[in-house]
Amino acid sequence: MSDGFPIPAPNRLPVRIDPCPIVEAIFEVRFTSKVPLATLPGMLYAQIREKYPQQKQLPVAQLPEQIRQQDPTLANLPLLQFLGNDFLIQAGPSMVSLVTKPNEYPGWSAIHQELEWFLEKLKLADVVNETERIGVRYIDFFSTDVLNHFIMGLQVNGQPLTSSECAMTTVLRQGALAMRLQITNSAIIGTKEGPKRGTVLDVDSWFSALDAKVFENGLQRFDEAHHTIKSLFFGLLKPEFLATLNPEYK
Amino acid sequence: MNTALNYDTRREYDLTKDLQDLASWTGLRPAMPSETAREELLLRKLGPRGWGRVYHFRYFYSQGWSEDSRPPLSPRALDAFTRFLERITFPSGVLPSVFLTDASGLELSWEDRSGQSVQVEFRSESIEFYRAASGEEGEVSFEQLETLATRLSA
Numbered sequence: 001m002s003d004g005f006p007i008p009a010p011n012r013l014p015v016r017i018d019p020c021p022i023v024e025a026i027f028e029v030r031f032t033s034k035v036p037l038a039t040l041p042g043m044l045y046a047q048i049r050e051k052y053p054q055q056k057q058l059p060v061a062q063l064p065e066q067i068r069q070q071d072p073t074l075a076n077l078p079l080l081q082f083l084g085n086d087f088l089i090q091a092g093p094s095m096v097s098l099v100t101k102p103n104e105y106p107g108w109s110a111i112h113q114e115l116e117w118f119l120e121k122l123k124l125a126d127v128v129n130e131t132e133r134i135g136v137r138y139i140d141f142f143s144t145d146v147l148n149h150f151i152m153g154l155q156v157n158g159q160p161l162t163s164s165e166c167a168m169t170t171v172l173r174q175g176a177l178a179m180r181l182q183i184t185n186s187a188i189i190g191t192k193e194g195p196k197r198g199t200v201l202d203v204d205s206w207f208s209a210l211d212a213k214v215f216e217n218g219l220q221r222f223d224e225a226h227h228t229i230k231s232l233f234f235g236l237l238k239p240e241f242l243a244t245l246n247p248e249y250k
Numbered sequence: 251m252n253t254a255l256n257y258d259t260r261r262e263y264d265l266t267k268d269l270q271d272l273a274s275w276t277g278l279r280p281a282m283p284s285e286t287a288r289e290e291l292l293l294r295k296l297g298p299r300g301w302g303r304v305y306h307f308r309y310f311y312s313q314g315w316s317e318d319s320r321p322p323l324s325p326r327a328l329d330a331f332t333r334f335l336e337r338i339t340f341p342s343g344v345l346p347s348v349f350l351t352d353a354s355g356l357e358l359s360w361e362d363r364s365g366q367s368v369q370v371e372f373r374s375e376s377i378e379f380y381r382a383a384s385g386e387e388g389e390v391s392f393e394q395l396e397t398l399a400t401r402l403s404a
Contacts, residue, residue, distance in 0.1 A: 032324070033313060068313045071309070130321075191341075208329050
């Protein structure tokens with residue numbers, strides 16, 4: 001364990017596991033905008049259209065702006081998606097995010113490269129006034145109940161609680177990075193083969209405003225959050241379970 | 251963040267009766283999942299009215315508020331404000347007042363043990379303060395936030 005963080009960091013981290021459980025990875029910047037909502041998508045699109053030519057409006061965009069802005073559960077949701085070959089870019093009135101395609105995780109080096117490109121384009125779009133938060137979220141899915149393969153679990157009267165419907169949520173902090181960890185063994189997720197039931201491990205992490213300035217330390221913050229989430233993920237797995245995922249090391 | 255999964259959006263708090271009136275006039279909604287600790291801190295240090303005002307400033311004063319079309323509440327000012335509240339100790343029984351400033355920052359104001367005014371203004375790049383009892387005033391960086399909170403604590 002390090003710095004009182006409850007989940008031990010493994011000595012070495014795999015570069016790949018197979019099958020890869022990552023459903024989706026999201027890299028998000030929230031900010032106060034220099035421009036009105038109506039202008040923002042156009043200014044962003046002008047910068048990214050070569051790689052992200054297709055646009056798609058998301059259902060939440062149908063709600064009136066005033067209702068969206070005054071409801072914190074809606075205020076930071078994206079309204080538009082721009083579709084590229086390997087990633088999606090999402091935009092809302094005060095956020096943008098780069099998202100991997102579902103079940104097609106391209107690996108960190110490809111993501112890092114795309115983030116670097118995306119942040120340059122975001123700067124050129126000149127829409128960010130002040131950074132509110134830099135966030136990284138990874139959602140992993142296992143098609144069976146793997147709760148007992150994690151080192152974290154629920155207990156009742158000192159005995160492990162095993163149930164077909166079990167969910168745990170906690171917020172952890174490592175340095176300036178806050179992480180909301182959510183595990184459930186009764187998730188249903190849409191796949192190409194149809195809906196599947198299984199276990200979801202969802203880690204949402206973020207640096208808040210005083211620790212994040214997107215054009216000064218944005219890329220570095222994404223790197224840090226990715227590394228911490230990766231370490232958290234492998235730290236959570238029991239070694240015998242990790243062995244079944246065919247880990248490859250450098 | 252958008253995802254295939256939805257967050258649980260049930261209320262983080264069950265409002266007691268004295269808070270329910272406030273909830274109806276401000277349209278208060280549950281905290282975002284990542285913000286429970288901040289909401290709890292605001293409630294504890296500012297009371298329900300102050301908590302409601304901060305909520306109001308965050309979500310009801312969006313881009314272009316006021317006749318001068320001001321920007322929304324500065325996230326850095328809000329973050330600094332929250333960290334300051336974590337560290338400050340107010341005199342027993344004192345609930346400070348909170349205001350949205352013209353510069354889209356937050357101002358915190360309360361009376362010290364001698365009944366004299368203390369004011370702290372959180373801006374997007376720095377903090378200004380004034381203490382009537384000593385006539386002391388100044389501007390500090392966010393790195394000095396903790397020291398300032400200690401100095402101004404009861």
